[in-house]
Amino acid sequence: xxxxxxxxxxxxxxxxxxxxxxxxxxxxxxxxxxxxxxxxxxxxxxxxxxxxxxxxxxxxxxxxxxxxxxxxxxxxxxxxxxxxxxxxxxxxxxxxxxxxxxxxxxxxxxxxxxxxxxxxxxxxxxxxxxxxxxxxxxxxxxxxxxxxxxxxxxxxxxxxxxxxxxxxxxxxxxxxxxxxxxxxxxxxxxxxxxxxxxxxxxxxxxxxxxxxxxxxxxxxxxxxxxxxxxxxxxxxxxxxxxxxxxxxxxxxxxxxxxxxxxxxxxxxxxxxxxxxxxxxxxxxxxxxxxxxxxxxxxxxxxxxxxxxxxxxxxxxxxxxxxxxxxxxxxxxxxxxxxxxxxxxxxxxxxxxxxxxxxxxxxxxxxxxxxxxxxxxxxxxxxxxxxxxxxxxxxxxxxxxxxxxxxxxxxxxxxxxxxxxxxxxxxxxxxxxxxxxxxxxxxxxxxxxxxxxxxxxxxxxxxxxxxxxxxxxxxxxxxxxxxxxxxxxxxxxxxxxxxxxxxxxxxxxxxxxxxxxxxxxxxxxxxxxxxxxxxxxxxxxxxxxxxxxxxxxxxxxxxxxxxxxxxxxxxxxxxxxxxxxxxxxxxxxxxxxxxxxxxxxxxxxxxxxxxxxx
Numbered sequence: 001x002x003x004x005x006x007x008x009x010x011x012x013x014x015x016x017x018x019x020x021x022x023x024x025x026x027x028x029x030x031x032x033x034x035x036x037x038x039x040x041x042x043x044x045x046x047x048x049x050x051x052x053x054x055x056x057x058x059x060x061x062x063x064x065x066x067x068x069x070x071x072x073x074x075x076x077x078x079x080x081x082x083x084x085x086x087x088x089x090x091x092x093x094x095x096x097x098x099x100x101x102x103x104x105x106x107x108x109x110x111x112x113x114x115x116x117x118x119x120x121x122x123x124x125x126x127x128x129x130x131x132x133x134x135x136x137x138x139x140x141x142x143x144x145x146x147x148x149x150x151x152x153x154x155x156x157x158x159x160x161x162x163x164x165x166x167x168x169x170x171x172x173x174x175x176x177x178x179x180x181x182x183x184x185x186x187x188x189x190x191x192x193x194x195x196x197x198x199x200x201x202x203x204x205x206x207x208x209x210x211x212x213x214x215x216x217x218x219x220x221x222x223x224x225x226x227x228x229x230x231x232x233x234x235x236x237x238x239x240x241x242x243x244x245x246x247x248x249x250x251x252x253x254x255x256x257x258x259x260x261x262x263x264x265x266x267x268x269x270x271x272x273x274x275x276x277x278x279x280x281x282x283x284x285x286x287x288x289x290x291x292x293x294x295x296x297x298x299x300x301x302x303x304x305x306x307x308x309x310x311x312x313x314x315x316x317x318x319x320x321x322x323x324x325x326x327x328x329x330x331x332x333x334x335x336x337x338x339x340x341x342x343x344x345x346x347x348x349x350x351x352x353x354x355x356x357x358x359x360x361x362x363x364x365x366x367x368x369x370x371x372x373x374x375x376x377x378x379x380x381x382x383x384x385x386x387x388x389x390x391x392x393x394x395x396x397x398x399x400x401x402x403x404x405x406x407x408x409x410x411x412x413x414x415x416x417x418x419x420x421x422x423x424x425x426x427x428x429x430x431x432x433x434x435x436x437x438x439x440x441x442x443x444x445x446x447x448x449x450x451x452x453x454x455x456x457x458x459x460x461x462x463x464x465x466x467x468x469x470x471x472x473x474x475x476x477x478x479x480x481x482x483x484x485x486x487x488x489x490x491x492x493x494x495x496x497x498x499x500x501x502x503x504x505x506x507x508x509x510x511x512x513x514x515x516x517x518x519x520x521x522x523x524x525x526x527x528x529x530x531x532x533x534x535x536x537x538x539x540x541x542x543x544x545x546x547x548x549x550x551x552x553x554x555x556x557x558x559x560x561x562x563x564x565x566x567x568x569x570x571x572x573x574x575x576x577x578x579x580x581x582x583x584x585x586x587x588x589x590x591x592x593x594x595x596x597x598x599x600x601x602x603x604x605x606x607x608x609x610x611x612x613x
Contacts, residue, residue: 021090022117043083044093056099190382206485207337225342232502254321259301298324338482359468421448430483440475
């Protein structure tokens with residue numbers, strides 16, 4: 001902020017014409033005069049928006065300092081944009097000027113603020129002594145906490161906890177002594193990647209494969225960390241979204257909502273919640289000068305919706321599901337294919353509970369469902385808990401019950417005090433093909449945000465009380481695709497789960513005269529079945545199908561036309577003779593309990609375009 005301070009015999013003004021940013025004022029406020037006054041011409045700058053309160057306080061301090069030196073209790077605060085070329089947005093500038101006015105009044109000064117956003121004529125009589133003309137520049141720098149600064153005072157202890165309740169304390173710097181990990185290779189890989197060695201520097205091979213398979217690709221015309229999905233990738237995305245929605249609404253019993261993706265950046269609750277993300281957010285400015293933030297999760301809209309809701313203790317726990325497109329401005333060097341990106345889709349579930357005990361019950365319920373979901377994808381995953389030490393000591397038995405359900409041990413990190421808004425969070429961590437990890441599902445027990453957002457329920461006495469919130473996400477769809485691709489790449493012959501494969505069965509006719517038969521057979525199977533009718537050799541068609549990771553390949557000719565069985569080539573390379581009914585039985589078994597969508601591309605390969613050349 002720039003200040004020009006004039007000690008004057010008098011100052012008078014008359015508001016002539018309003019600008020489009022003019023504040024509404026009564027007619028009597030269009031003129032003003034003050035005698036024996038310190039006139040504070042003020043230009044509020046863009047940098048002042050970083051800390052509205054701090055900027056106003058510092059500016060008021062500078063004005064008070066000069067007013068006391070010239071021994072006056074009268075202050076004329078006059079908005080004067082001509083002192084700076086870098087002005088704040090009009091609404092922010094007016095807000096700061098009002099805060100300065102109130103600050104000065106609280107210090108017993110007689111303050112008159114001229115109307116904001118008006119063209120004004122003024123007269124001033126400067127006293128002419130050495131302190132009668134002064135300028136000040138108020139610099140306010142926003143404090144940007146690093147992750148290290150947030151946690152530097154928090155002490156951590158690490159344990160391996162088994163489903164049998166055995167606890168093994170360890171130091172990440174001396175991991176070799178933790179021999180119990182020899183029994184749990186997946187957990188060992190997770191601990192090495194997360195706490196000891198860090199993420200591998202090798203590029204995950206799924207990046208190359210997602211492009212080669214024409215699933216997902218980069219888009220040069222957008223920001224880094226945003227991806228486009230080809231038809232086959234979009235099919236996988238839809239199937240995973242549908243399954244996540246089934247888990248959320250059918251198994252967990254959440255109701256579905258949808259809220260906007262951007263929010264007013266000036267609102268205190270929005271600003272407060274983004275603080276823990278340390279500037280990792282997108283902001284945008286509209287034509288009218290308003291600044292918005294793109295949500296990093298579904299919390300913003302949901303919490304503001306629940307703030308206005310009327311809830312009784314009899315209605316809790318209450319579960320809400322939203323499939324939210326979210327944005328985080330991750331550092332460019334941290335971006336890594338579908339593992340770490342800036343735009344992603346989160347299937348979020350929030351449970352609202354009466355108290356910590358009920359919230360903890362919800363936590364365990366959600367964990368069991370997420371654990372089952374992760375097992376159903378076939379990916380290799382490890383389990384981790386971050387938990388306030390006191391809460392861990394009081395609830396270790398419940399955590400052991402969760403480990404028994406998941407049939408696996410967990411990394412436990414206890415914290416000397418709360419690091420964020422939660423007292424406990426768990427993480428389902430997928431292990432990729434190069435020894436790295438990425439978080440998929442998570443459940444967090446929130447004891448803070450209900451107060452920030454004013455989310456309350458009425459208890460038995462009719463009194464309003466704050467909720468306990470159980471945040472959770474099944475995991476972003478993009479990361480699930482990443483984890484599934486990485487799991488496939490651990491195999492000698494990569495293969496997608498049958499229910500997710502874009503093409504599940506491919507018929508390879510050995511000549512044009514068999515194409516019609518293959519099309520007819522393909523239509524009789526309730527699976528994503530296509531026909532390679534291109535004019536290539538059969539051997540090339542089989543190689544192409546294998547390079548596309550097709551689950552089942554059926555070469556069809558005169559023998560198959562005359563016979564009762566079909567030669568089904570599996571990914572293992574084994575060829576089995578099967579009847580059409582036997583193939584149907586396999587399809588039914590593989591798709592049991594899974595969502596299904598029909599083939600999204602033309603059935604005949606000759607009709608398909610090539611997206612990547």
